[in-house]
Amino acid sequence: MTPGPWVCGPPVAVLGLFCRGCLGRARGRPGRTFSSSPRQTSRWNTRDTCGPQPTQDNPRVLITGQTHHNISFNVILSDIKKPPPHVFNSGPFVYADVLDYKLLRELIVNNRVTWLVHYSALLSAVGEANVALARKINITGLHNVLDLALENCLRLFVPSTIGAFGPSSPRDPAPDLCVQRPRTIYGVSKVHGELMGEYLHHKYGLDFRCLRYPGVISVNTPPGGGTTDYAVQIFHDALSTGHHECYLRPDTRLPMMHISDCHRATIEFMQAPECQLSLRTYNIAAMSFTPEEVAQEIRKHLPHLKVTYNPDSVRQTIADSWPVRFDDSNARRDWGWAPAFGLEELVSDMLRSIRDKRTSEGLPVS
Numbered sequence: 001m002t003p004g005p006w007v008c009g010p011p012v013a014v015l016g017l018f019c020r021g022c023l024g025r026a027r028g029r030p031g032r033t034f035s036s037s038p039r040q041t042s043r044w045n046t047r048d049t050c051g052p053q054p055t056q057d058n059p060r061v062l063i064t065g066q067t068h069h070n071i072s073f074n075v076i077l078s079d080i081k082k083p084p085p086h087v088f089n090s091g092p093f094v095y096a097d098v099l100d101y102k103l104l105r106e107l108i109v110n111n112r113v114t115w116l117v118h119y120s121a122l123l124s125a126v127g128e129a130n131v132a133l134a135r136k137i138n139i140t141g142l143h144n145v146l147d148l149a150l151e152n153c154l155r156l157f158v159p160s161t162i163g164a165f166g167p168s169s170p171r172d173p174a175p176d177l178c179v180q181r182p183r184t185i186y187g188v189s190k191v192h193g194e195l196m197g198e199y200l201h202h203k204y205g206l207d208f209r210c211l212r213y214p215g216v217i218s219v220n221t222p223p224g225g226g227t228t229d230y231a232v233q234i235f236h237d238a239l240s241t242g243h244h245e246c247y248l249r250p251d252t253r254l255p256m257m258h259i260s261d262c263h264r265a266t267i268e269f270m271q272a273p274e275c276q277l278s279l280r281t282y283n284i285a286a287m288s289f290t291p292e293e294v295a296q297e298i299r300k301h302l303p304h305l306k307v308t309y310n311p312d313s314v315r316q317t318i319a320d321s322w323p324v325r326f327d328d329s330n331a332r333r334d335w336g337w338a339p340a341f342g343l344e345e346l347v348s349d350m351l352r353s354i355r356d357k358r359t360s361e362g363l364p365v366s
Contacts, residue, residue: 059155059270062113064098064145065120076111079120098141101148108152115270117157118145124163124318126225127186138189146196150206157270160194160212160281162255163187163227167321174323176283176330183321194281201280210281211269214255214288214326216262217346219353227318228254231294235350238298238305239358242366247312250292253324257286258341258349265337272335279334285326286339287346297347302366 061075076092092111096103098120107113120141127134142158149156165174166181180191197208215228223229230246237244265284289297295307331337341349358365 059115060111060113061115061117062096062107062111063117063119064096064104064141065118076107076113098144099136101144104144104148105151108148108154113152113154115155115157116145116149117266117270118142119159121189122186123224123226124161124184124186125227125315127189128184128314128318131185134185134189138186139192142189142193142196146200146206146208149208150200150204155207155209155270156197157209157211157266158193158197159266160190160210161187162212162214162322162326163318164190164194164212165321165323169323171322172324173285173327174283174325175327176279176281184318198280207274208280209269209277211265211331212281212283212326213262214257214285216257216259217350218259219350219357221259227315227322228256230291231256231289234291234294234298234307235347235354238302239351239354239365240363242302242304243306243308244295245308245310246291247310247315248291248319249311249316250295250307250309251290252316252319253288253290254319254322255285255288255324255326256346257284257339258346261286261339261341264340265331268337269331269335276335279330282331282334282337283326283328284331284337284339285328286341287343288325289343294343294347297343298351301347301351304366 058074063075063077065079076094079093079096094107096107098104098118108116118141121138122130122134127138145156145158148154163184163186164180164182165171166179166183166187168179168181170178180187182188182191194210197206197210200206201208215226215231217231219235221232223233227248230244230248234244234246262284269282291307291309295305299305328337355365
């Protein structure tokens with residue numbers, strides 16, 4: 001499912017014609033004043049890399065709230081949590097709190113960042129349990145990266161979510177443009193982000209880009225408090241105990257996506273020429289299924305799987321307010337989006353990957 005506190009965005013964009021226009025329009029905008037900060041050493045600021053600002057074909061990317069990535073560019077990962085050893089050893093990783101504006105600014109300037117991908121956020125169920133913290137991270141943190149992206153003329157990517165829709169939204173399918181009105185602080189903050197990004201794009205030329213993710217299924221990201229997280233946990237339970245207790249009704253249909261498709265959609269969208277984009281926020285879709293349907297597909301590989309249902313009132317109410325399917329026809333038309341994984345491919349890949357991971361860690365496999 002969607003990872004824990006994360007946000008996506010491309011802070012600094014390349015210094016081309018667009019950037020000069022962005023900066024020109026931003027001059028009339030009220031700004032912040034800053035104190036000087038100590039010089040930091042960056043592994044990118046070397047003799048070999050101190051040439052002209054990189055082009056969009058070779059961006060320098062800062063990702064907030066993320067401890068893994070699938071981007072073949074220069075990437076700095078950041079979070080407030082200690083990363084696993086394989087992540088720490090794979091490339092630059094820094095501590096970054098999205099509420100610390102000065103620290104984020106230093107990272108962007110010292111590393112000559114051109115894209116900011118902002119994943120930091122509290123997810124739906126966790127956010128409902130701590131609304132004040134969700135408001136700080138999801139809204140105040142967002143405003144920090146918006147201001148920094150505008151100040152430094154970055155290409156900014158901020159993910160949105162299925163949770164940006166509400167009970168009055170069209171559900172089957174939900175189009176890109178419709179009534180939203182979510183009923184969770186997570187959803188409200190995401191709608192706020194969509195609208196703020198679009199506003200700053202039209203008023204100041206900020207290259208803001210946003211995708212509404214469905215439930216994202218990944219072997220590397222443990223359930224983090226999202227309403228769709230059952231669709232990750234069920235695979236782990238199937239291979240460990242053979243039993244999964246689901247917190248949603250068996251017939252609860254929701255849009256889902258394999259993490260590989262999610263990563264690829266984000267990269268392709270970020271690389272798309274701006275002239276191809278008719279929107280700043282797009283739905284992306286791959287499949288929709290119910291807990292019972294994914295359980296039946298898993299039983300084709302593991303017939304012993306037992307699933308019981310014990311609906312949680314908070315998560316079930318949230319799920320019942322969300323779309324059953326996404327209409328992503330605009331993304332398919334404008335920048336060529338197409339998923340690679342359906343339900344059958346997703347189940348096969350997840351079971352194989354989790355089995356290999358448990359085996360390598362010396363854990364039993366059911």
